[in-house]
Amino acid sequence: MQTRPTLQAAPGTHTRPRTPGMIQENCPICGGGSVGTVGVKDGLRVLRCANCTAQYSERAPEVSQLPEMYNRAYFHGSRTGYPAYEADESLHRARARHYLEDLTAHTASTGTLLDVGCATGFFLDEARQSGWLVRGCEVSEWAATYAQRRFGLDVVTASFPTPLLGPQRYDAVTFLNVFEQLPDPHGAEHVLRDLVVPGGILALETWDVDALVARWWGMRWHRYHPQETPVYLNRRSLTALFKPEHWTLVEYRARTKWITLAHGLHALGLAAHPTRNGGPPHHGLRERIGKVSLPYRLGDLVWAVFRRAER
Ligand SMILES: [Zn+2]
Secondary structure, three states, rough: OOOOOOOOOOOOOOOOOOOEEEEOOOOOOOOOOEEEHHHHHHHEEEEEOOOOOOOEEEEEHHHHHHHHHHHHHHHHOOOOOOOOOOHHHHHHHHHHHHHHHHHHHHOOOOEEEEEOOOOHHHHHHHHHOOOOEEEEEOHHHHHHHHHHHHHOOOEEEEEEOOHOOOOOOOOOEEEEEEHHOOOOHHHHHHHHHHHHHEEEEEEEEEOOOOOOHHHHHHHHHOOOOOOOOOOEEEHHHHHHHOOOOOEEEEEEEEOEEEEEEEHHHOOOOOOOOOOOOOOOOOOOHHHHOOOEEEEEEOOOEEEEEEEOOOO
């Protein structure tokens, strides 16, 4: 891989590394070198790959950091997460039904489905009701426990990829706003070759760093979180990772996503800070206004579907 761990304090000392994470000297998608710095945010440089044009943070989170990064607070008001995730259940479920419609455009029938980064399981629960045999993988212990206890879902609590998923294969694997958060996308693609059955599909909802709005806003684009998000994708970098000998890109388009006003303001950094106990900042009238949903269609959110090659 093109990453190496940062220098750690020697055993027995109390010095903590000042900036934890894996230095990404080269593009985590294709291994190419950088053509330079796109910008700096939160103390980290974002670089652009000379080869596949992906952008990437100079430092990626380590797998060991992920459980804490996606703890309960991430779903309840942390700056880069959600204002109040499960409070918007009806919206998550409506969105899930749209994903399922989009999946069935590429599948002859329902079958086995793995959702990576399944959060609280609303999508999986909807998929199960539609006839899919479902399983989840979720690094957040809080979210995985919610999905297990409330819906009785089979959720592996781990970062992806993980040997805990075992040898089972799936007709469909989904990553909904998750793939760009993986510390090792290259390793993930290798594992996905075995996880998706020949002819099966891999569906990603992710963000296109080449979208007009991303280029227009520059480092103010709301998806730049280089402390947490290691890579920023586009069509070219996705097809550089999911190569034609293993995958066929069958759909790539901008999509509309219904979000709450509270989430939109939160993502843009315009919402009030969370309460001290980590709870959502919206109360009363403000909470009701925050629940108003609106279509997000700025062109930077994309739906990419790959079909696994037949062997
Ligand atoms: Zn690259």
